[in-house]
Amino acid sequence: MMTPEQSLAQAQTVIRGIIASQHDRPSLVAQIACEVGAEIVEGLIPPDHDLNTVELARRYDTSRTPVREALILLENEGLVDIAPRHRPRGRSFTFDEISEIYRTRAVLYDLMAAEATLRIVNEDIEVLAAILERMRDACERHDVVAYSWQSVAFHDNNTRMSGNNTAKRMHDSLLLRTLMVRRLALAQPDRLERSLEDHTQLLRAYENRNPALASAILGANHKASLVAIEAYFKRTGTLDLPEDVNGLAKAQLARAGA
């Protein structure tokens, strides 16, 4: 089973890939953005939580300037809310916003899938197949966290194959915002198996170079995810992560102390 620490590290890697994709900045601000962003995505920093620059600067042992810029980067990814003259806050999403994001992400993905179908080569399919195997493995172990990260890797490769960097950049930004609720959906009964099935069929659609089929599968998958999230929201009245986050919070404190 994937540990919270592994998941956090994975989140950092993914965020680094998105934020510092253009130029490989090993810069201070990129590092801060990755770490803080990962903690937001992992729920270590709960929605609406204060992210004041003084505290963060202390924590990273820097001045407030790089912290400020890192938070601006995260604001542009939709993870942080910066109101003028107020403290930056971890952003919280209403269900309607999540719904918007899913619909928007769906059309972007659809475009990229169509474009990918035209360019995809057998090696690309092998890469996807390898990731799919790991997804299947995680599914059998019922490891939702591991599955979700493999799923992210699958989508990352898939969208890269489209060659449309503009669309990929926007899609990745939207993906980041939904990482938090993604597991909520996958943790619902049968969702893991269904998702795996969808991805398997998607790969087959690519093998057959069938964009219409790929599009239909993706559309169905997005819709099913959203339905699962809506059900969760209607049932619990919130989209925040449940309290098993506590274990993670301890890890955070351990890190802060070190």
Place this chain on the structure above:
Amino acid sequence: MMTPEQSLAQAQTVIRGIIASQHDRPSLVAQIACEVGAEIVEGLIPPDHDLNTVELARRYDTSRTPVREALILLENEGLVDIAPRHRPRGRSFTFDEISEIYRTRAVLYDLMAAEATLRIVNEDIEVLAAILERMRDACERHDVVAYSWQSVAFHDNNTRMSGNNTAKRMHDSLLLRTLMVRRLALAQPDRLERSLEDHTQLLRAYENRNPALASAILGANHKASLVAIEAYFKRTGTLDLPEDVNGLAKAQLARAGA
């Protein structure tokens, strides 16, 4: 005929609406971002031109910190390129990038048009009709600049009517990047008339609450624009604005001196 100064002011307004949309920051950094962004969009600052923070700070009579943050905002809109340890530069686009942007923008617009069709009320249609009248007026006067700004207003209202702020935000960002080449397309023979016709039909599709028709019209319009841009690119070998920018450069100098 719309003067360069009017066009510049319009560009500032539009950029302000996009950047400072969330929270109305009357802040220094928003102001700098709007002004600099407008000059980039208007071609006063040519592609690949240096945008060093010292000079900008002098020009706006501030320190480098707000300038830096303004440039980060513009980088996120795709108007500026910031390589670490190098001077920020006005971003230049290859034709392939422009093509990506158009395709991506098309699917986003398509989504919003579909969602708008479901929510649109008669008052919305009246608003669009009023803008369309102004477009017709500009078309008859062959005022490409005025037409293009009215067209932006049309799209702005149209996308707002979708109610999908997430998609709108991304679409607007892409729109910003294409403002520069937009006029290139509209200045081609018959493009103004064709565009007007497309918009007229689009409005009719909304009146009839016909999302399929709206989608088809939009797709055709985007494609035609891209074809016009491609033709221009193939003919001239560049996407930079032609030399009638000189008049604008003078205006810039006048402003800088004042």
Place this chain on the structure above:
DNA sequence: CTCGCCTTAAATGTCGACAGAATGGTTTCT
């Protein structure tokens, strides 16, 4: 005359400081 090195000038990333605004707690008034 051109190419490449080296020096000089200028710009970047980061810092600590400060005025003014927001936050949170306490006191006062009803």
Place this chain on the structure above:
DNA sequence: AGAAACCATTCTGTCGACATTTAAGGCGAG
């Protein structure tokens, strides 16, 4: 007791400064 006003504290936005790095220009070699 509850609400409102007040005050102290904390944080934000902005500034000028400094070390390090990049860009520019001059100088010499080929």
